[in-house]
Amino acid sequence: MEMINAIKYVMGIYGLTFLVTLFVVGAIIGIRWASSGHIELSTVSIRQYAKRRVVKR
């Protein structure tokens, strides 16, 4: 009985580990996506963003 409880307990830990692991994978994919030019804060893009805000107003 004690062992079955321990198995249930440790499976919960494994599940949580797996979720955090997937989060790390997501973070890495996010970093690669961001650094491949999808979100580039060049002066041109900042100027375009500011212009859009002015037009909206």
Added chain:
Amino acid sequence: MINQMAHIFEGISTFGQMDAQTIAIRLVLIAVGLLLIYLSGKNILDPMVLMPMGLAMVLVNGATLTIEGKLANLFLDPMLAKPEEVVNSMQILFLQPIYNLMFSNGLIACLVFMGIGVITPLDYLIARPLTSMLIVAAAELGSILTFPLAVAFGFTYKEAAAIAIVGGADGPMVLFTSLELAKHLFVPISVVAYVYLSVTYAIYPYMIKLLVPKRLQGIKMDWHSIPKVSPRQKLTFAVLAASVLSVLFPVAAPLFASFFIGVMMKEANLPRYRKFLDEVVLTGSSFFLGFVLGALLSFYMVTAPRVILIMFLGMVALLLSGIGGIIAGLISYKLSRGKINPLIGIAGVSCVPTTAKVAQKCALAVNKQAIILPFAMGPNVAGVITTAIISGIYVGLLR
């Protein structure tokens, strides 16, 4: 005359004050120490930790003397609890200051981790995160399945977690978890972990030969398939991972901080810090780790109950992790339609960079052109991160 001789040669005369069983254990430990020196001298075991450990084992069990009517040595005493005892012992026992300042608070684990961080390449992990992390999820089998097994053998949840983390094959993590959860088992667990981590270097190749068909062992992997990873990406990952994982698991924050600061010093191109962490911090802490662990292996520590069980469970944990890693490697081979060499699975057992080197050595033994080390470093590094996550969860839940 005989009395005077007994006083002069106290190391020998103390044998007369022991029962037959203790004498046998003392002699066996001296013999094991000598064996460790011999095997590490021949490079069969890792000499960086095990050679100083072997020498300390020989000396601490040989140089036994009587202090205030009790058998002791002048190396260190890990069982002191009262502050005045600790202060007094620091003036007499020569390794006691190092033990108190570096071992009882886990600093040694963090120093080793800083050094590991600085020698760890993140390239393949960032280029192929899913493959690396999924291999590791299977290669952590030992750190998970050993837990219920240890509970079945009568260990408490805290003790079982400290033993199970041996399956993560990361020395600093084992030190950290046992110090946090089962301080009374710190010596046997950490010694078992470090001795076994060296033994894995010798055992895993046989496991690979047994489980992976020879034609798959020599598969060449295409270098050009790895996308280029810039130092900026690696630096960003180190900062992000250290910050977020520390917020999620504050108990393991010292480990995350130590590992990722090493990675950052490497990727930020700061050669002086890199050299300091690699050549001074890692070398120095590995040396004192081996020497102090050896000095802790005196006969009165080893006769503690359940040491044999811990040794057995430690071995089971590492074998399960190895099997899990190899199975994950074979699955990756199938999913990639033969592009991934299944041997990189064993590198998921962490122990940076030993298991990655084992994978490379086995691949080269079959095919001289199979360079898989850069690929194996992905799961290898992911193993460090995942073991730290499991350790953080265990400590967070059970502390």
